[in-house]
Amino acid sequence: MEPDLFTAAAEDRQEKDPAGSPLAVRMRPRTLDEVVGQQHLLKPGSPLRRLVGEGSGGPAGPSSVILWGPPGTGKTTLAYVVSRATNKRFVELSAITAGVKEVRAVIDGARRATGGFGKETVLFLDEIHRFSKAQQDSLLPAVENRWVTLIAATTENPYFSVISPLLSRSLLLTLEPLTDDDISALVQRALTEERGLGGAVGLPDDSAAHLLRIAGGDARRGLTALEAGAGAALAKGEEEITLQTLEESVNRAAVTYDRDGDQHYDVASALIKSIRGSDVDAALHYLARMIEAGEDPRFIARRLMISASEDIGLADPTALPTAVAAAQAVAMIGFPEAALTLSHATIALALAPKSNAATLAIGAAMEDVRGGLAGPVPLHLRDGHYKGAAKLGHAQGYVYPHDIPGAVAAQQYAPDAIKDKRYYHPTRYGAEARYADLVERVRERLAGEQQSHKER
Incomplete structure (x- = not known):
């Protein structure tokens, strides 16, 4: 049995009679010029255009491509377009379900197709980051010998998730969120083109806005929701996809949220105030509203980092590292998984x-500085690492704290104008209680020993 012939026949049937295919598949771009977004990859003379043979010299560059970007940004689409533009077979595997056995079967089929039918193969491997090092190693012979044009997709940083030998042999293309x-x-395009809905239904502004929120930058999700809404509207005999019909068809209530208006700031404010008030359930509610509205996860992560210092501080020193780690994870994985991290x-x-x-x-200290309460740095604290500093008295008499038992040196650190100021007033909550005890002991020691030094 020759699986390559069946694959080619399936592709041929889909192109000739796409009516039974999902809307997202039917609307898949057929050329690079039809691709929406990713303009940084589509400029004349770009590596991607050279890969499909545009420009002088025909196809050029490596025979392996790694596409890195969030879900729904067109990774599968670009692989499909490359196969069409170069007149190659298109075979798709997912690293979630496929293993070395399936990869080798495709490679063997590609070698037979090239030798027996003169038809080269594009192997699209989705979620390559889920492959182990050994599984990724199995791809190297096919890449090195150009038995297939490998196009691998990942939502994770390939410098961490793809083995170096494969990465060095690949053209890395970074896709940006739509x-x-x-x-x-x-x-x-899907509403009007014949291969889409062909003008069968309209989409009012409120429904279009909700559809964008549902999509959240994911083209596939948006087109799937549009298809569901259109099917429901046509079944009701409606000429437009109303907001109610769209909500019912995708089983998701419209979120009252304008990312560029008051609701954006109101909901973000409510999230932070709920965290400050220790109401975890309210905080999760507002977080969910922001996620469902398609809010940028990096914006949410930034607000959490600010809250960790503004409202928690030293009461829980792990709060800021937790928020920073969440922000880093969000930047690497994107939605939908980023919702778990947030x-x-x-x-x-x-x-x-x-x-x-x-x-x-810091607020009190900055207020004093803005009010002109500063004064010169004490002489013994000034920089003494230059010729002539000693003659000016700079760094003279400075006591190195590490040479003192307890590492607290009795000397004046603040300028005269604020030497008696106390800016930090720790609470007795959580881990900050130990700082409250510590700061008082240190201040007493500094004040007592400084007074003793003056009397001497």
């Missing part, structure tokens, strides 16, 4: 003991 304008263009951080921050002592401390 904008609302990109998704809108795809939706309008939930993790939100719960941790909401249930942490609270202290705004760090916030009040």
Whole structure:
């Protein structure tokens, strides 16, 4: 049995009679010029255009491509377009379900197709980051010998998730999240073109706005929701996909949220105030509203990092590292998985003991500085690493704290104008209680020994 012939026949049937295919498949671009978004990859003379033979010299560069980007940004689409533009067979595998056995079967089939039918193969391997090192190693002979044009897709940083030998032999293309304008263009194309809905239904503005929220920058999700809404509207005999019909068809209530208006700031404010108030359930509600509205996960992560210092501080020293780790993870994985990381951080921050002592401390210090309360740096604290510093008295008499038992040196650190100021007033909440005891002992020792030094 020759599986290559069946694959070619399936592709041929889909192109000739696409009516039974999902809308997202029917609307898949057939050329690079039809691709929406990713303009940084589609410029004349770009590596991607050279790969499909555009420009002088025909196809050029490596025979392996790694596409890195969030879900729904067109990784499968680009692989399909490359296969069409180069007149090659298109075989798709997912690293979730396929293993070395399946990969080798495709490679063997590709070698037979090239030798027996003169037809080269594009192997699209989705989620390559799920392959182990040994599984990725099995791809190297096919890449090195150009038995297939390997196009691998990943949502994770390939420098961490793809083995170096494969990465060094590949053209790495980074895909950017689709904008609302990109998704809108795809939706309008799907509404009007014959291979799409062919003008069978309209899409009012409120339904279009909700569809963009549902999509969340994912073209496939947006087109799937559009198809569900259109099917429901046509079944009701409606000429437009109303908001109610769209909500019912995708089983998701419209979120009252404008990412560019008041709701954006109101919901973000409510999230932070709920964390500050230790109401974990309210915080999760507002987090869910932001996620469902298609909010940028990096914006949410930034707010959590601020909250960790503003409202928790030293009451739980792990709060800021947790928020920073969440922000880094969100930047690497994107939605939908980023929702789990944001939930993790939100719960941790909401249930942490609270202290705004760090916030009040820097605020008070900055207020004094802005008010002109400063004064010269004490001579013994000034830089002494240059010729002539000693003659000016700079760094003279400075006591190195590590040479003192307890590592607290009795000397004046603050300028005279603020030497008696106390900016940091720790609370007794959580881990900050130990700082409250510590700071008082240190201040007493500094004050006592400085007074003793003056009397001498």
